[in-house]
Amino acid sequence: MKRREISIFFTMTLLAVVMLYPFIFMINTAFKSNEQYLGAPGHSIASWKKLFTALPVGRQLLNSTLVCIGAILIILCVSTMAGFALSKLRSKFSVLFFLGIVGAMLIPLQSIIIPAYINASKLNLLTGYWGAIFIYAALGTPFATFLMTSYFRGLPDELIEAAICDGLSYRKVFTKIALPLGIPAIVTVVVLQFIQIWDDLLVGLLFIQDPNYRTITVGLGALSAGRTTSIPVLMAGSLISAIPAVTVYLIFQRQLVNGLTAGMSK
Amino acid sequence: MSSHSLSSQRKRVSFLFALPALALVSAFLGIPIIQAGYFSFTQWDGLTAVWKGFSTYSHVLHNPIFWRVLENNGLLFIGIPVAMLFPMGIAFLLNEKVRGWKTFRTIFFLPTAVSWVVIGMVSLRFFAQEGALNGLLKGFGFGFIKTDLLSSEKGALFAVALTFIWSMVGTNTIIFLAGMATLDISLNEAARMDGASNFRIFRSITLPQLKRFIQFSFIITVISAFTALFSLIFVMTGGGPGFGTTTLEFFIFQSAFSRGDFGTGAMLGVILFFIMAILGIGQLAIMRSKDD
Numbered sequence: 001m002k003r004r005e006i007s008i009f010f011t012m013t014l015l016a017v018v019m020l021y022p023f024i025f026m027i028n029t030a031f032k033s034n035e036q037y038l039g040a041p042g043h044s045i046a047s048w049k050k051l052f053t054a055l056p057v058g059r060q061l062l063n064s065t066l067v068c069i070g071a072i073l074i075i076l077c078v079s080t081m082a083g084f085a086l087s088k089l090r091s092k093f094s095v096l097f098f099l100g101i102v103g104a105m106l107i108p109l110q111s112i113i114i115p116a117y118i119n120a121s122k123l124n125l126l127t128g129y130w131g132a133i134f135i136y137a138a139l140g141t142p143f144a145t146f147l148m149t150s151y152f153r154g155l156p157d158e159l160i161e162a163a164i165c166d167g168l169s170y171r172k173v174f175t176k177i178a179l180p181l182g183i184p185a186i187v188t189v190v191v192l193q194f195i196q197i198w199d200d201l202l203v204g205l206l207f208i209q210d211p212n213y214r215t216i217t218v219g220l221g222a223l224s225a226g227r228t229t230s231i232p233v234l235m236a237g238s239l240i241s242a243i244p245a246v247t248v249y250l251i252f253q254r255q256l257v258n259g260l261t262a263g264m265s266k
Numbered sequence: 267m268s269s270h271s272l273s274s275q276r277k278r279v280s281f282l283f284a285l286p287a288l289a290l291v292s293a294f295l296g297i298p299i300i301q302a303g304y305f306s307f308t309q310w311d312g313l314t315a316v317w318k319g320f321s322t323y324s325h326v327l328h329n330p331i332f333w334r335v336l337e338n339n340g341l342l343f344i345g346i347p348v349a350m351l352f353p354m355g356i357a358f359l360l361n362e363k364v365r366g367w368k369t370f371r372t373i374f375f376l377p378t379a380v381s382w383v384v385i386g387m388v389s390l391r392f393f394a395q396e397g398a399l400n401g402l403l404k405g406f407g408f409g410f411i412k413t414d415l416l417s418s419e420k421g422a423l424f425a426v427a428l429t430f431i432w433s434m435v436g437t438n439t440i441i442f443l444a445g446m447a448t449l450d451i452s453l454n455e456a457a458r459m460d461g462a463s464n465f466r467i468f469r470s471i472t473l474p475q476l477k478r479f480i481q482f483s484f485i486i487t488v489i490s491a492f493t494a495l496f497s498l499i500f501v502m503t504g505g506g507p508g509f510g511t512t513t514l515e516f517f518i519f520q521s522a523f524s525r526g527d528f529g530t531g532a533m534l535g536v537i538l539f540f541i542m543a544i545l546g547i548g549q550l551a552i553m554r555s556k557d558d
Contacts, residue, residue, distance in 0.1 A: 005364050012359065012370045019374050019435065022388040025398070029391075074290070082287035089280035097284050104291050107299055108493040108542055110515045111535035114522045115301035116294060118312055138294030145287055170279040199381035201497035206523070221383045224501050231391060238384040249379035253372060260437065261444045 030236035037232045047232035054229055055219055055237055056212075061244075064215040067129050067204070068197050071136035072190055075144050078137075079189065083148025084178050088160050089170070098149065104142040109202065117206050131207035132215075136197045144189045147262055151185035152178060188259040191252040198245045216241040299539070302532045310529035322533055332534075334509050335517045338423060339541075342491050342513060345427040349487050350480070352431065353438030360439065361446045371443070375436035382433075382494070386501030389429040390416070419510030422503050426511050429502070430495060437490075438483050445479030481553055488545055492538070514538050 017024075029037060033046040051057065082101075086094045116135060125131035155178065163173045179186075204218035214222070220237050223229050249256060307322055308315040326332050356374065360367050377385065392398045393415045403411050415421035449472065457467050473480075496515050499505055505512035505520060512520065514534060522531030 005362070008359050008362055008364045009366070012364070012367070015356065016370055016373045018432070019377060021392075021398075022377065022380065022385060025388050025391070026384075078287040078290055081283040085280040085283035089276050089283065091277050091280050093277075094280060094284065097288060100296075101287070101291065104295050106542065106546065107295055108489075108515070108535070108538050110493060110496070110518045111302055111539040112295055112298035114518070114528050114531045114535060115298035115305060117522075118528070119298065119301075134290075134294055138290050141287055141291055142295075170276070170283075174283070195379050199379075199383070201381070201383050201500065202519070217381050217383050220381075220387075221497065221501060224383070224387050225504070234387055238387055242380050242384050245379045245381070246376065249376065250372070253375070256378075257375075257440055257444075260440060 026235045026239045026242070029232050030239050032232045034230040034232055037230070047230070047236050050230070050233045051236045051240075054233055055223055057216070057237070057240060059212070060214055060216040060219045061240070063129070063208075063213055064198055064217065064244075067132055067136065067208075067215055068194055070129060070133040071140065071197055072193050074133070074137035075140045075193055076186060076189065079141055079144035079148045080179060080182060080186065081174070082141075082145045083152050083182075084174050086145070086149045087152035088155070088157070088178070101142045101145050105146065109139065113202070113206065120207060126207060126209045128210070129208065129213055132203055135203050135207055136193075136200070139203075140189075140193045140196065144193070147189060147259065148182065148185055150262065151182060155181055184255070184258075187252065188255040188262070191248060191255045192259045194248055195245045195256070302535050302539075305529055306533035306536045308529045310532065311526055312528045315529065318529075322529060326530065326533060326537075331509060332517075335512050335514055338509070338511065338513045339492060341423055342427055342430070342495075343488075345431055346484070346487050346491060349431045349434040349491075350438055350483050353435050353483075354442045356435065356439045357442035357446055360443055371439070374439050377433055378436040382497035383501050385429065385433055386498045389425070389498075390502050393425045416503065417507065419508050422507060422510045426495070426499060426502060429498060430491060433498075434487055434490060437486060441479050441483045441486070442476070445476045449475055477553065481549065484549055485546065489542070492542065514541070 030047060031043040031045065033040075033044045036042055036044060082097075086098050120126055120131040120135070125134065159177065160173055163177055164170070168176070198215075199217055200215075201217055201221045204215045205221065208214055208218065211219075216237075220234070220241050223237065224234055305315055307319055308317050309322070310316075360371055360374075393413070395412070395414050399415075400412055403409065403413070413421075415425040453471050453475075454467050457471055462470070492513070493515055495513060496519060499511050499513065499516050503511040505516050515538060518531050518534045518538065521527045521534060
């Protein structure tokens with residue numbers, strides 16, 4: 001039994017190295033100059049200095065943050081309200097609506113992106129952040145609503161009824177009772193969406209036309225596609241862009257896993 | 267009287283609360299998918315659309331590049347069982363709960379938080395001629411094999427598929443680990459008493475209990491393989507060499523935004539939508555029939 005444990009531990013360690021490889025490579029390469037990357041010995045911070053001239057890192061981190069905040073706020077507003085209505089204020093209409101929402105989860109982004117892009121361009125949404133914010137919000141809303149609906153379903157109906165009998169309006173029941181109790185599910189939605197939006201390339205690439213408004217992931221993707229930037233500089237950029245999402249993951253790992261497995265607990 | 271007005275108020279509030287979500291999803295997903303259906307029958311440059319009817323579809327079905335692209339999707343599909351079985355094995359090992367298993371779980375799931383753009387950039391260097399793969403081969407005494415996967419069509423697709431399989435490890439391991447937490451151990455012991463072999467126990471007792479999780483993992487993996495690899499391909503290969511790594515989702519982007527052929531792009535989007543729907547319904551049907 002002891003030998004078995006040791007061999008499992010050994011296998012896991014080997015796998016851990018494989019899974020951590022990108023981080024090892026990024027850290028090791030980012031602290032090298034181009035010459036060092038090509039074989040010269042030692043480490044340096046030369047590539048970090050170059051990064052800040054190649055990529056407006058600060059501005060793009062800010063852009064990513066603003067786009068994430070905008071989209072997540074919209075998602076939270078509409079999905080908590082809809083989730084409350086679909087779980088606690090059920091009517092004939094809500095079954096239909098729920099099916100529609102679940103159906104929308106099945107639409108691949110690529111299937112709608114061309115008409116959505118043309119629409120956004122006609123509505124003048126491609127110049128600032130708004131085009132991307134609305135698309136991210138619309139893409140995130142179906143699953144968020146699904147999650148909030150199943151979470152609110154777990155709240156006892158008597159609680160809502162008692163509050164209504166005490167003379168509270170539905171709006172008050174929602175803001176004073178449902179929302180505070182829904183915080184665990186809300187955190188899951190925020191974490192899930194933050195990582196998804198922060199890491200996305202396609203929507204940002206198309207729906208943010210002004211390079212000044214580009215998110216860090218899009219900026220990095222564009223820089224990489226140019227094939228002129230040296231690899232250590234790209235790795236320094238990658239490292240910076242990955243840190244926020246990885247940090248959020250490490251802090252909220254449990255909520256992320258809950259969100260993932262919630263898809264099964266229908 | 268009062269209960270009636272309460273229930274009608276309830277209906278109104280229910281509708282008003284659900285409305286913003288409905289409006290948002292309709293405006294940015296619902297309407298565009300209907301538009302995509304319409305524009306798929308047209309020749310469209312983004313400004314003016316000319317109705318062509320079904321000829322657009324028959325045209326693309328006679329285009330060898332379209333079939334080349336679908337072949338790439340097919341080849342990627344072959345990778346899906348690997349992307350599921352490998353994590354299932356890992357989950358079994360993690361489930362033994364040896365020392366430090368929670369840390370290992372955190373590490374295995376970590377790449378889930380990293381963008382495809384970053385993963386693609388690292389992967390590109392890993393498979394490059396002077397990259398770590400050849401370094402590893404040399405280190406283990408296989409220096410005579412010098413791979414250059416990204417320079418050939420099939421090789422590049424293989425490299426993309428390997429990166430994809432690697433990146434699915436976290437998600438699928440978590441899914442199967444959640445499944446294993448629900449297993450009923452007493453069934454195994456009873457079967458062992460009756461003289462069942464380990465393999466027999468796994469096939470007849472463990473697998474059926476994991477069915478729901480296998481199903482979920484399959485759906486997530488297919489969705490990722492067919493609709494989430496855009497950024498990876500964009501950064502790693504740009505769809506090439508040739509059409510070597512152009513999958514349907516990438517072809518949609520290329521048609522519309524590199525060649526300005528929005529009509530074909532919209533049509534390919536509709537085809538992708540139907541492929542995903544058929545795969546979804548198909549796996550539901552297979553799983554159902556096994557119930558009987």
